[in-house]
Amino acid sequence: MTVKLKKQTIEILKQLKKSPAKVLEKDLAKELKIDYIVLMSAVNELIEYDLGAFDEEEIYQISLNDEGLAYLKKGLPERQLLNVLLENNIKEISIDDLSKRSKLKRNIFYVGISNLKKNRWVAQSNASGENKIFLISEEFSETETEQFLQKFEKDNIIDYSSLSNDERYQIDLLNKRKLIERKRQTQRIVYLTEKGKKIAISKIKQLEQISKITPEMLSSGTWKNYELKSFDVSKPGPLLKAGKLHPMIKLINEIREIFLSMGFTEIRGPIIESAFYNFDALYQPQDHPAREMQDTFYLNNPKTAKLPEKDRVQAVKETHENGGASGSHGWGYDWDINIAKKTVLRTHTTATTIRRIADFYRNNEKVPVKVFSIDRVFRNERVDRSHLAEFTQVEGIVIDDNVTLGDLIGLLSEFYRKMGFEKIITRPGFFPYTEPSMEVFAYFDKLGEWLEMGGSGIFRPEVTYPWGIKEPTRVLAWGQGLERIAMLYYDRDDMRDIYINPIKWLRRQSY
Numbered sequence: 001m002t003v004k005l006k007k008q009t010i011e012i013l014k015q016l017k018k019s020p021a022k023v024l025e026k027d028l029a030k031e032l033k034i035d036y037i038v039l040m041s042a043v044n045e046l047i048e049y050d051l052g053a054f055d056e057e058e059i060y061q062i063s064l065n066d067e068g069l070a071y072l073k074k075g076l077p078e079r080q081l082l083n084v085l086l087e088n089n090i091k092e093i094s095i096d097d098l099s100k101r102s103k104l105k106r107n108i109f110y111v112g113i114s115n116l117k118k119n120r121w122v123a124q125s126n127a128s129g130e131n132k133i134f135l136i137s138e139e140f141s142e143t144e145t146e147q148f149l150q151k152f153e154k155d156n157i158i159d160y161s162s163l164s165n166d167e168r169y170q171i172d173l174l175n176k177r178k179l180i181e182r183k184r185q186t187q188r189i190v191y192l193t194e195k196g197k198k199i200a201i202s203k204i205k206q207l208e209q210i211s212k213i214t215p216e217m218l219s220s221g222t223w224k225n226y227e228l229k230s231f232d233v234s235k236p237g238p239l240l241k242a243g244k245l246h247p248m249i250k251l252i253n254e255i256r257e258i259f260l261s262m263g264f265t266e267i268r269g270p271i272i273e274s275a276f277y278n279f280d281a282l283y284q285p286q287d288h289p290a291r292e293m294q295d296t297f298y299l300n301n302p303k304t305a306k307l308p309e310k311d312r313v314q315a316v317k318e319t320h321e322n323g324g325a326s327g328s329h330g331w332g333y334d335w336d337i338n339i340a341k342k343t344v345l346r347t348h349t350t351a352t353t354i355r356r357i358a359d360f361y362r363n364n365e366k367v368p369v370k371v372f373s374i375d376r377v378f379r380n381e382r383v384d385r386s387h388l389a390e391f392t393q394v395e396g397i398v399i400d401d402n403v404t405l406g407d408l409i410g411l412l413s414e415f416y417r418k419m420g421f422e423k424i425i426t427r428p429g430f431f432p433y434t435e436p437s438m439e440v441f442a443y444f445d446k447l448g449e450w451l452e453m454g455g456s457g458i459f460r461p462e463v464t465y466p467w468g469i470k471e472p473t474r475v476l477a478w479g480q481g482l483e484r485i486a487m488l489y490y491d492r493d494d495m496r497d498i499y500i501n502p503i504k505w506l507r508r509q510s511y
Helices: 007-018 025-032 036-048 066-074 077-087 095-102 106-118 144-149 165-176 194-198 215-220 247-261 310-322 350-362 405-419 461-467 482-489 503-508
Strands: 003-005 022-024 052-064 092-094 122-125 132-135 157-159 180-192 204-206 272-274 343-345 369-378 390-401 424-431 434-444 449-459 473-481
Touching: 003 007, 007 025, 007 036, 007 180, 007 194, 007 204, 022 025, 025 036, 025 180, 036 052, 036 180, 052 066, 066 144, 077 095, 077 106, 092 095, 095 106, 095 132, 106 122, 144 165, 165 180, 180 194, 247 369, 247 390, 247 405, 247 482, 310 461, 350 369, 350 390, 350 461, 350 473, 390 405, 390 482, 405 424, 405 434, 405 449, 405 473, 424 449, 434 473, 449 482, 461 473, 473 482
Parallel strands: 003 204
Antiparallel strands: 022 180, 052 157, 052 180, 092 132, 122 132, 272 343, 369 390, 390 473, 424 434, 434 449, 449 473
């Protein structure tokens, strides 16, 4: 087959023969001084003759924001404060005096003070009755963060994938200081096929194509010198990029429909929750490590929350201290109502199901009651590929007489079967507020292995008795993270992708 290419395409082919095996499209466009769209049109022409191809990859681009650029020029706040001391030969100064001399904004000033101490350049003391800092070092070499910051003098934009692990750590530090901007982009890498590498330029004819014949061409006969551009009506039309539901919304709607079809009712609860509903009503002791600030987001505004009826608060208090009416020995400590009044960003939607149990008690409802919740929760955790600080929980309870683990196994098996998981197994587990407890595993065909889906069990008497739910009435309960289901459902290996929203992935999702 005779190869006929446009003049511009022939020039690009020549350049690709001179270039390395693969070249970035932006570098090629810059080298040839042509528009990116013109370049990719020519590459597509090479693809048509199996002479060239391109690959796509998503990259993170890192750059400094305005504040970061200012620090690149003037130095980080700690360096600016240090310069004030060194230039004025000051070895001891009060915090207030240094603040006035530095002319930094108050919040930036204290960031600088904190990092001065972290770098072991100064010490702070108020032994004299005045809050002062003292120079304690004689050498003030550049920190690793300052050295890394200099990289932005050479390149305004840095490719995240090109950084070492140490440099990525520095990026995380700058990100915590809110000095950088991250952008996600798709780049194309252009290269020649084996056929493209071997073909001789002399064997390629320059193509003069036209899409229509004008009256002048007909009258002069010059139309014979051109080749009419062909139209392939069998080729698909342009890819539609219309709006669509986000994959997570589609998954939530599917789970909601399954629960509704099984006779459940959806419930919602407040995001800002009292420690009483979030912890105490679940029989979690007030000195439990999970209540610490490293695990929980506590609020300053509002500082406290309103608690339910005094007799229910008293029932929970007695359960903690001596077991109350539950038959337990309790935790054996003095329960503090002020701790229970603290406000938190709820750490689980079980707080919402406890509120529903409270309503069951207040309204003197009849069994059975079947409810579910799909809602956001918050944990003070480091964000990585399998953990998020804000995520979604799927949770449900059944209040009924004489229900057992067998009923719970049947219910969950039916739910996961409707979700598309045919093989379900359970095994004993431990969870603080259910006894007995069990873990649920589903067989995932794509991976060929069993995966843990969530925890479940029967609420212990210490949880239900304060709300008047006693034998033979029991509460079946279960819960799991929605994002873990989504990772399996959409074949993602990084939980952050679900919310970072890679455009290429979103476009592949069905309408």
